[in-house]
Amino acid sequence: MALPLPAGLIGSAVVSASSANLGPGFDTLGLAxxxxxxxxVETTESGLVVEVEGEGAGQVPLNADHLVVRAVHxxxxxAGVSATGLVVRCRNYIPHSRGLGSSAAAVVGGLAAVNGLxxxxxxxxxxxAQLIQLSSEFEGHPDNAAAAVLGGAVVSWTDxxxxxxxxxAAPLQLHPDIHLFSLIPDVRSxxxxxxxxxxxxVTHEDARFNISRAALLVVALTQRPDLLLAATEDVLHQPQRxxxxxASAEYLRLLRRLNVATALSGAGPALIALTTEPELxxxxxxxxxxxxxxxxxxxAGEGVRWSPGPTxxx
Numbered sequence: 001m002a003l004p005l006p007a008g009l010i011g012s013a014v015v016s017a018s019s020a021n022l023g024p025g026f027d028t029l030g031l032a033x034x035x036x037x038x039x040x041v042e043t044t045e046s047g048l049v050v051e052v053e054g055e056g057a058g059q060v061p062l063n064a065d066h067l068v069v070r071a072v073h074x075x076x077x078x079a080g081v082s083a084t085g086l087v088v089r090c091r092n093y094i095p096h097s098r099g100l101g102s103s104a105a106a107v108v109g110g111l112a113a114v115n116g117l118x119x120x121x122x123x124x125x126x127x128x129a130q131l132i133q134l135s136s137e138f139e140g141h142p143d144n145a146a147a148a149v150l151g152g153a154v155v156s157w158t159d160x161x162x163x164x165x166x167x168x169a170a171p172l173q174l175h176p177d178i179h180l181f182s183l184i185p186d187v188r189s190x191x192x193x194x195x196x197x198x199x200x201x202v203t204h205e206d207a208r209f210n211i212s213r214a215a216l217l218v219v220a221l222t223q224r225p226d227l228l229l230a231a232t233e234d235v236l237h238q239p240q241r242x243x244x245x246x247a248s249a250e251y252l253r254l255l256r257r258l259n260v261a262t263a264l265s266g267a268g269p270a271l272i273a274l275t276t277e278p279e280l281x282x283x284x285x286x287x288x289x290x291x292x293x294x295x296x297x298x299x300a301g302e303g304v305r306w307s308p309g310p311t312x313x314x
Contacts, residue, residue, distance in 0.1 A: 002082040003123060005043045010310050011116020012040045015109035016301025017094040018101035018147035019182075019272040022221075023232035023263035024213035030147030030154045031174075031272070032301030033100065033182060037092045039109040040310050041072055041117060044085035055092035055102070067103060071110025071138065078111075078134055079118045079126060097188035099266035104144035107135040112306035120308050129168075131304070132156075136167035144266065151303030153221050172218065175225045179278055180298040183255075183262075183271040183288055189245060197240045206235045220261075225276050228261035232274065238264050245269040247291050255284050 017035040021027070037055075050062040050069060060066055064073075069088055076082055088110075094102045111134055115125035126134070128149055135145035142156035146169030156169035213233050220231035241264065242249035248269040255262040255273060258281045265272040271293075273280065280295065288295045 002077070002080055003121065005076075005081050005083045005117060005121065007043050007045045007085065009043045009117045009120050009308075010040065011113045011119070011306065011308060012038070012310055013109045013112035013116065013304055013306040014038050015105045015112065015148050015304045016151060017105060018144045018301070019099070019265040019270075020101065020143040020147070021234075021237065021263065021266060022217060022272065022274075023234040023238070024210045024236070025143070025155075025217060026210070026234075026237055027141040027143055028156055028214065029217060030101075030143035030156060031180075032147040032151045032153075032303070033180065034299040034301050035094055035100070035182070035296075036301070037090065037094050037102075037105050037109055039068055039091075039113045040089040041110070041113040042087040042089075043083045043117065044087055046085040048085065049087040051087070051089045053091045055094060056090075056096050057092070059096070067106040067138075068110040071107040071135070072114055074134055074138075075111040075114030075126060078130065079114055079123055081118060081121065081123055083117075095184055095270070098184055098270040099189065099264060099268045100182065100184070100270055101144035101148060101266065104135060104139055104148050107138045108145055108148040108304050111135055112304045115306045116308045125306075128303075132169055133167050142167035142169055147301075149304050152300045155218065172222050174221055174300050175223065177276045178221070178225050178228070179275050180300065181273040181275070181280055182265065182296050182298050183251065183273065184294045184296070185247060185269050186292045187245070187247070187269055189267060189269045197244060198237055199240065202236060210234060210236050221274075225274075228274050228276075229256070229259055232261045232263045234263065241268060247293075251287060251291065251293065254287055255280075258284055260284065
């Protein structure tokens, strides 16, 4: 039987954006970015209040269908506690539907905020492994979710040998010489819509190519950033998605012609650039400005942070 939480408890979480795939690492490689959402959850006597500021305000449901609310309820269940009422406050900085892991951040942040509540009771907070498992169940794959939980760069995988898929991840030590840039367009894209563009089967030649590049990317991210351009090559998903996001596809080609290792961020349409140079080439900056892309220098994001109380940012 779930332990009822008293009214008046507050738990909060700060959770990073993330970029998945990084070219060849389809549904496997992820990288947290220094762009965050903040979530505060308060227990009340009854009812549900959802407040959203920033990205998604006026566009997302303010009821039990809200993704953060769904994650909070799942976290309460997993922790063996319950709440008769909730106030859920979201301050969002991660753009929605751009390929920057906003959905994963919502789920991870909701689950982690539950830890802030549970820490004020005799119950045990959810572990990192549980956070990865539960959040990946929402996504169906662990790349964004694992990066949001652990921070930095991650390799994730799925063990489907049991009745219930297990989602697992291991961190990578990102090389200190790597500079990150997000290139975010005004237009949006749906992962579900772009995933249907991918073929059901691929050739052995294409599979072999991507396996080699994904393996090389681990080396490039951790030890040899001079290999990033070759390591971020992909033939399994980016060419297939290109017709759905022509401006991003053209920008991707331009940046790579300028020897900047660039990939679709997740399913796009945002791009992620990884380079040993502190600035992008002027031609790339000019193209972005002329075509509605917001260019932002990033660092690797931290793992999700949670705390009892209204904030964990200080």
